[in-house]
Amino acid sequence: MASACTLQWVPDSLYNTAVSAIVASYPRGRRDLKVLPENVQFDIYYRLYSKGRLCQLGMEFSDLDTFAKVLKVNDKRHLLHHCFQALMDHGLRASGILADSFAVRLSETITKDQFTKIRYLQLGFNLGGFLSDAGWFVDSERVYNACLELCHSEVDTGSLCRALECRIRLLHVQNANCKCKEADQTCKEAFRLTEVLAENGISVCKATLYTECCALRFAESQYDEAYKYCSMALHEIQPSLPHKALVDVLRQCSKACVVKRQFQKADLLIKHAVAFAKEHFGSHHPKYSDVLMDYGFYLLNIDSIAASVFVYQIALDIRQSVFGGNNLYVAIANEDLAYASYVEQYSSGKFKKAQDHAERAIEILGHILPPDHLLLSSSKRVKALILEEIAIDSHDKEMEERLLQEAQDLHLQSLELAKKAFGENNVQTAKHYGNLGRLYQSMQRYKEAEEMHLKAIEIKERLLGPDDYEVALSVGHLASLYNYDMKKYHEAEQLYLRSIDIGQKLFGEGYSGLEYDYRGLLRLYINLEKQDMATHYSNILHEWNQIRNSHNAEDVKPLEFDTSVSMIDIIERHF
Missing domain, CATH: 1.25.40.10 (Tetratricopeptide repeat domain)
Incomplete structure (x- = not known):
C-alpha cells in the first residue's frame, strides 16, 4: 500500500521538478516549448509568473500564436487572468498588443480559404471573450470589429450566423464599457441579421441578444423597455443554451425586475442564478462573483442591507x-x-x-x-x-x-x-440633481437645494410614475429641507406623508428609510406645538425601532435559500 501511494505521488513531483528545471534554463530552451502540449506550456508560463519573471512572460504572451494556445487551457482560466493582470499592472499593454496583432492577422486572412477564415474567427471569439472577461473592453471591441470585417467578406448563411454571434458579443462589450450610442447601433444591426436569417429559413435562439438589449435599456434607465426584453429573453431559454449565457439571462432579468419593483420575480430569478452558477462554475469563479454582484443589488433594493454588504464582500x-x-x-x-x-x-x-x-x-x-x-x-x-x-x-x-x-x-x-x-431627461441625471440638493442643504445653500430637489422629482415622476421608490427618496429629501432649514412646515408635512406611504407600500412597516420621515414629522409637530401628533409619531417611531431591532437580530444568511421551483414553472407562472 505504501508503494502504491509513493507511485501516485512521484509523477506529480517529477512533473513539477521538470517544470522548474525548464524555467531555470528558460532562455536556452524557450524555442523548444512550442511543441509541448498547451497545458504543459501554460504551467511553464505560470511558473514564470510565480517566480516574478514578468518580462519573459510578457514576451511570450505578446505573441498571438502563443497566447492562442494558452487560451485553450480552459480549466486554468482563473490563473491566466491573474498573471495577465500582473503584466498589465507591470506596464506591458498585452491586451492592446494582442488586439493589434489579431487585427493585422485577420486583414491578411480575407483572401484565404473558408476553413482558415473560420479558424481565425474562432480565435477572435476566444481572444475577445477573454479580454472582455478580464475587463479590457476597448481591446476586446477592436478584436470583435476585426472579426465583423471578416464576416462581411462572405454572404452565405454560415457567415451571417457568425456575424450575428459577433454582433451580440460586441454588444456585450459596448454595454459593459458604457458606450450606449454604439451599443444601440450594434443592437439594430443584430436584429437586422436575425431578420435576414429568418428570411432564409434559419431560426436562431435570441435569449442572449434579448438579454444584452435588456442590459442596454437598463443602463439608459429605460426600465419599461428593459423589462420587456427581460421577459422575451426568458421565453427564449433552451436546453442547449450555454451555462454562462443562462446565468447572464437570469441575473440581468432579475435586475430589470428590481427596477420595476417586481421583487418576487427578481428573488426567484437571482436565487436560481446564484445556485446555478455555484453548481456549474464553483464558488471561486468570476461568473459566480458576477451573480453575487447582482444578488447584492437585489438585496440592497429590498432593504436587506446587512445581507447586501455580506454578499458584496x-x-x-x-x-x-x-x-x-x-x-x-x-x-x-x-x-x-x-x-x-x-x-x-x-x-x-x-x-x-x-x-x-x-x-x-x-x-x-x-x-x-x-x-x-x-x-x-x-x-x-x-x-x-x-x-x-x-x-x-x-x-x-x-x-x-x-x-x-x-x-x-x-x-x-x-x-x-x-x-x-x-441627456437631461434621464433617471441617472435626476439622481445627480437629488444628490446636489442634499449637498447644498448641508452647505446652507437652501434655494439651490430646493431647485435641485424639484428638478429630481419632476424628472423621476415623469419617467417612473408618482409612486416609485426613487420619487419617494427625492420627496423625503425635499421634506427634510423644508422642515429643518426653510420652515415650510405645511409643505414638509405633505411630502413626509407621501414618502411614508410609498415606502410602506413597497417595503412594509419595517423599511429602514421610514426612520428619517418619522423623525422629521416628530420634529415638525413639536415645532408646530401639535402635541397629540408628536406623541403619535413618537409611538410609531418606537414601534418601528422594535421591528428593525428584530430584523437586525436575525442571522444574516443570504446564501441559504431554496430553489426547488423549476425555471420553467417560474417563467410560465410569472412571465
Whole structure:
C-alpha cells in the first residue's frame, strides 16, 4: 500500500521538478516549448509568473500564436487572468498588443480559404471573450470589429450566423464599457441579421441578444423597455443554451425586475442564478462573483442591507483573488460595496470602510480609464455621498468646508458625465440633481437645494410614475429641507406623508428609510406645538425601532435559500 501511494505521488513531483528545471534554463530552451502540449506550456508560463519573471512572460504572451494556445487551457482560466493582470499592472499593454496583432492577422486572412477564415474567427471569439472577461473592453471591441470585417467578406448563411454571434458579443462589450450610442447601433444591426436569417429559413435562439438589449435599456434607465426584453429573453431559454449565457439571462432579468419593483420575480430569478452558477462554475469563479454582484443589488433594493454588504464582500474577495491589481471588475466591486456599506452605516456615522472602498474604486478606474469615462461618474458620486456625511459629523469647520467642497466637485463632475451620456431627461441625471440638493442643504445653500430637489422629482415622476421608490427618496429629501432649514412646515408635512406611504407600500412597516420621515414629522409637530401628533409619531417611531431591532437580530444568511421551483414553472407562472 505504501508503494502504491509513493507511485501516485512521484509523477506529480517529477512533473513539477521538470517544470522548474525548464524555467531555470528558460532562455536556452524557450524555442523548444512550442511543441509541448498547451497545458504543459501554460504551467511553464505560470511558473514564470510565480517566480516574478514578468518580462519573459510578457514576451511570450505578446505573441498571438502563443497566447492562442494558452487560451485553450480552459480549466486554468482563473490563473491566466491573474498573471495577465500582473503584466498589465507591470506596464506591458498585452491586451492592446494582442488586439493589434489579431487585427493585422485577420486583414491578411480575407483572401484565404473558408476553413482558415473560420479558424481565425474562432480565435477572435476566444481572444475577445477573454479580454472582455478580464475587463479590457476597448481591446476586446477592436478584436470583435476585426472579426465583423471578416464576416462581411462572405454572404452565405454560415457567415451571417457568425456575424450575428459577433454582433451580440460586441454588444456585450459596448454595454459593459458604457458606450450606449454604439451599443444601440450594434443592437439594430443584430436584429437586422436575425431578420435576414429568418428570411432564409434559419431560426436562431435570441435569449442572449434579448438579454444584452435588456442590459442596454437598463443602463439608459429605460426600465419599461428593459423589462420587456427581460421577459422575451426568458421565453427564449433552451436546453442547449450555454451555462454562462443562462446565468447572464437570469441575473440581468432579475435586475430589470428590481427596477420595476417586481421583487418576487427578481428573488426567484437571482436565487436560481446564484445556485446555478455555484453548481456549474464553483464558488471561486468570476461568473459566480458576477451573480453575487447582482444578488447584492437585489438585496440592497429590498432593504436587506446587512445581507447586501455580506454578499458584496464575497464578490469582491472572489474578484480580488482571480484578478487582483488595477482591474476594472475589482473596482466595480469596491464601488458597490462602498455604497452598501455607506447605507448600512448611515445612522452610525462610521464611514471608514465605505470611504476606503470608494477611494480604492476611483484609484483603480483612474489608472485604466480616461477621466471622462461614465464608469467614473458612479464612483465619484458614491465618494461624494460619503464625504458629505463625514463633513457633517466633523467638529472642525475648516475640514467640513474642505470636504463639502470636494463633494460638490465630485457631484458636479458626475452630473456632467451623466448629462453627456444620457441627456437631461434621464433617471441617472435626476439622481445627480437629488444628490446636489442634499449637498447644498448641508452647505446652507437652501434655494439651490430646493431647485435641485424639484428638478429630481419632476424628472423621476415623469419617467417612473408618482409612486416609485426613487420619487419617494427625492420627496423625503425635499421634506427634510423644508422642515429643518426653510420652515415650510405645511409643505414638509405633505411630502413626509407621501414618502411614508410609498415606502410602506413597497417595503412594509419595517423599511429602514421610514426612520428619517418619522423623525422629521416628530420634529415638525413639536415645532408646530401639535402635541397629540408628536406623541403619535413618537409611538410609531418606537414601534418601528422594535421591528428593525428584530430584523437586525436575525442571522444574516443570504446564501441559504431554496430553489426547488423549476425555471420553467417560474417563467410560465410569472412571465
